[in-house]
Amino acid sequence: MGPIGFPELLIILVVALIVFGPRKLPELGRSLGKSLSEFKRASNELRSTLEEEIRVDEQKARPAAPGPGKPDVGVSESAERAVEPEPETVARGQQGS
Numbered sequence: 001m002g003p004i005g006f007p008e009l010l011i012i013l014v015v016a017l018i019v020f021g022p023r024k025l026p027e028l029g030r031s032l033g034k035s036l037s038e039f040k041r042a043s044n045e046l047r048s049t050l051e052e053e054i055r056v057d058e059q060k061a062r063p064a065a066p067g068p069g070k071p072d073v074g075v076s077e078s079a080e081r082a083v084e085p086e087p088e089t090v091a092r093g094q095q096g097s
Contacts, residue, residue, distance in 0.1 A: 004012075020028055 016028070017025055
């Protein structure tokens, strides 16, 4: 079943004209056009929201590896020193126990 051709469209319009009448038909066409445009806007908004969520999830899943020639953005040396106690302090701490 393919798209609606001109003969089918003409039959649909004639039936709509008979059922709704010539005064109600323009109002029906406007409301149908507004409904279709609202549906299109909502579906585009949903699509963009889903694409944005997928992009955010991919960025979270992908580890941030430094490129060639770029310094590692990991823990700095001063932070490593602050976490690891000096050997002398460990030795002094064991002597006092």
